[in-house]
Amino acid sequence: xxxxxxxxxxxxxxxxxxxxxxxxxxxxxxxxxxxxxxxxxxxxxxxxxxxxxxxxxxxxxxxxxxxxxxxxxxxxxxxxxxxxxxxxxxxxxxxxxxxxxxxxxxxxxxxxxxxxxxxxxxxxxxxxxxxxxxxxxxxxxxxxxxxxxxxxxxxxxxxxxxxxxxxxxxxxxxxxxxxxxxxxxxxxxxxxxxxxxxxxxxxxxxxxxxxxxxxxxxxxxxxxxxxxxxxxxxxxxxxxxxxxxxxxxxxxxxxxxxxxxxxxxxxxxxxxxxxxxxxxxxxxxxxxxxxxxxxxxxxxxxxxxxxxxxxxxxxxxxxxxxxxxxxxxxxxxxxxxxxxxxxxxxxxx
Amino acid sequence: xxxxxxxxxxxxxxxxxxxxxxxxxxxxxxxxxxxxxxxxxxxxxxxxxxxxxxxxxxxxxxxxxxxxxxxxxxxxxxxxxxxxxxxxxxxxxxxxxxxxxxxxxxxxxxxxxxxxxxxxxxxxxxxxxxxxxxxxxxxxxxxxxxxxxxxxxxxxxxxxxxxxxxxxxxxxxxxxxxxxxxxxxxxxxxxxxxxxxxxxxxxxxxxxxxxxxxxxxxxxxxxxxxxxxx
Numbered sequence: 267x268x269x270x271x272x273x274x275x276x277x278x279x280x281x282x283x284x285x286x287x288x289x290x291x292x293x294x295x296x297x298x299x300x301x302x303x304x305x306x307x308x309x310x311x312x313x314x315x316x317x318x319x320x321x322x323x324x325x326x327x328x329x330x331x332x333x334x335x336x337x338x339x340x341x342x343x344x345x346x347x348x349x350x351x352x353x354x355x356x357x358x359x360x361x362x363x364x365x366x367x368x369x370x371x372x373x374x375x376x377x378x379x380x381x382x383x384x385x386x387x388x389x390x391x392x393x394x395x396x397x398x399x400x401x402x403x404x405x406x407x408x409x410x411x412x413x414x415x416x417x418x419x420x421x422x423x424x425x426x427x428x429x430x431x432x433x434x435x436x437x438x439x440x441x442x443x444x445x446x447x448x449x450x451x452x453x454x455x456x457x458x459x460x461x462x463x464x465x466x467x468x469x470x471x472x473x474x475x476x477x478x479x480x481x482x483x484x485x486x487x488x489x490x491x492x493x494x495x496x497x498x499x500x501x502x503x504x505x506x507x508x509x510x511x512x513x514x515x516x517x518x519x520x521x522x523x524x525x526x527x528x529x530x531x532x533x534x535x536x537x538x539x540x541x542x543x544x545x546x547x548x549x550x551x552x553x554x555x556x557x558x559x560x561x562x563x564x565x566x567x568x569x570x571x572x573x574x575x576x577x578x579x580x581x582x583x584x585x586x587x588x589x590x591x592x593x594x595x596x597x598x599x600x601x602x603x604x605x606x607x608x609x610x611x612x613x614x615x
Numbered sequence: 616x617x618x619x620x621x622x623x624x625x626x627x628x629x630x631x632x633x634x635x636x637x638x639x640x641x642x643x644x645x646x647x648x649x650x651x652x653x654x655x656x657x658x659x660x661x662x663x664x665x666x667x668x669x670x671x672x673x674x675x676x677x678x679x680x681x682x683x684x685x686x687x688x689x690x691x692x693x694x695x696x697x698x699x700x701x702x703x704x705x706x707x708x709x710x711x712x713x714x715x716x717x718x719x720x721x722x723x724x725x726x727x728x729x730x731x732x733x734x735x736x737x738x739x740x741x742x743x744x745x746x747x748x749x750x751x752x753x754x755x756x757x758x759x760x761x762x763x764x765x766x767x768x769x770x771x772x773x774x775x776x777x778x779x780x781x782x783x784x785x786x787x788x789x790x791x792x793x794x795x796x797x798x799x800x801x802x803x804x805x806x807x808x809x810x811x812x813x814x815x816x817x818x819x820x821x822x823x824x825x826x827x828x829x830x831x832x833x834x835x836x837x838x839x840x841x842x843x844x845x
Contacts, residue, residue: 375811397802397807400801400802400805400807401800401801401802402798402801403801
């Protein structure tokens with residue numbers, strides 16, 4: 267089968283360039299980053315600065331190797347946005363080499379080996395994340411406890427921990443790390459407990475999703491709505507993804523509330539919000555037409571729910587996005603819009 | 616394939632028509648067992664041995680077997696060779712036999728072997744067929760060992776681990792620890808590492824090939840300009 271990819275969406279706003287889109291998306295993440303840093307300490311900021319610097323370095327090195335001009339690609343902010351999304355997905359306080367490897371796979375393997383921005387079939391940030399999650403399960407599932415519950419390392423303490431792995435005297439790793447709500451839910455469900463029991467036993471759960479995490483996710487939701495309002499993304503992918511996820515969660519929740527979490531919990535935990543508004547909507551790796559985007563988003567929602575509920579990992583957004591990236595050309599093939607006045611009965615659309 | 620001189624056969628086997636890098640045949644065992652150097656070497660040598668036996672027998676009966684029934688006959692020959700090798704590995708290299716497991720009997724289905732039987736051995740005399748089997752088999756083995764070594768160093772930080780399975784107890788100390796106190800990089804040991812590693816090896820081969828004609832063209836241009844100036 268010859269898969270014909272549709273042309274890029276043609277934007278009418280003359281102010282719009284790659285740079286302005288990338289910057290806009292980055293601005294939309296600022297509230298979430300601030301909330302993140304407020305609730306969980308400086309780790310996320312270290313991640314972002316480290317990943318950003320490394321991304322620019324790798325981008326520059328590989329542009330040079332490939333004999334391309336440095337300035338346009340470095341200045342458009344695409345490498346920085348990839349780094350920002352990867353940093354949001356990594357656990358804060360991850361060791362520096364973890365960030366280095368993640369950025370390497372995101373920028374070099376997932377982007378430049380495929381031909382650079384616009385040619386990458388997979389979302390670079392998610393490739394970096396998936397490689398790390400598969401290779402270093404221990405480091406990738408060590409999440410910090412909220413500042414309210416654990417002890418703060420402060421900026422200097424966090425820096426020392428990220429680069430040397432040393433904690434201040436008298437502080438164990440247990441004091442600053444904790445299970446995430448999705449992780450806790452999965453482990454306890456596997457032990458045969460029911461949801462209500464699990465929720466009553468810890469302070470991890472909030473009224474929407476996980477305690478503390480739900481605020482970050484609300485901030486991401488706000489940023490995402492701003493993106494839609496500014497028309498940097500369309501509503502199709504987020505609505506289809508979150509709708510499918512919520513619908514599936516609702517069906518199973520109604521059927522058996524003791525072993526399936528509520529739809530709200532699914533929406534406000536893990537990477538559902540970040541994935542729906544910021545990751546799945548990457549114009550390069552998503553389906554192109556609006557109808558295609560609905561299918562694409564629905565697929566991500568479906569896989570996310572399946573992996574969360576019955577898979578081996580607590581969260582499945584990254585794998586779901588990568589799986590649907592693979593399906594995007596096929597979706598484009600079957601959802602090509604009919605040309606106005608064109609053949610009505612070609613059966614394809 | 617008109618050219619059948621020994622140097623051409625070996626060049627084809629090791630480089631121009633390498634089973635793993637160019638024909639991309641036998642990928643299933645190639646990707647599955649190359650997580651250590653020794654596994655790669657073991658399977659590579661077993662495959663080479665099967666290839667030698669099947670190529671020589673196919674070549675020696677090439678004027679006796681009618682064309683209509685040649686493929687079942689080839690399959691029988693290959694299956695018998697693989698069975699014999701599987702049994703001997705079970706007897707003499709039992710540890711390696713346990714690790715390679717299903718991939719030893721699966722050599723029967725390695726397309727490279729039936730491919731050489733059909734494409735080369737059935738049309739050439741025994742010495743050429745033997746040479747072809749050795750070149751193709753060793754070319755395949757080299758890639759298996761290279762990929763195994765890459766994945767072992769990156770994945771576990773060692774080289775030649777479990778060498779005693781292949782070379783006996785004396786080789787137990789042959790394991791080289793390349794990086795001390797290595798955390799391990801699971802991706803390289805898991806199947807994706809095999810795909811990425813093979814992709815990189817193919818890229819290196821293509822890069823070398825791409826440089827070759829350019830160099831030749833450059834040389835020609837220089838002699839031409841030298842002639843023009845003189």
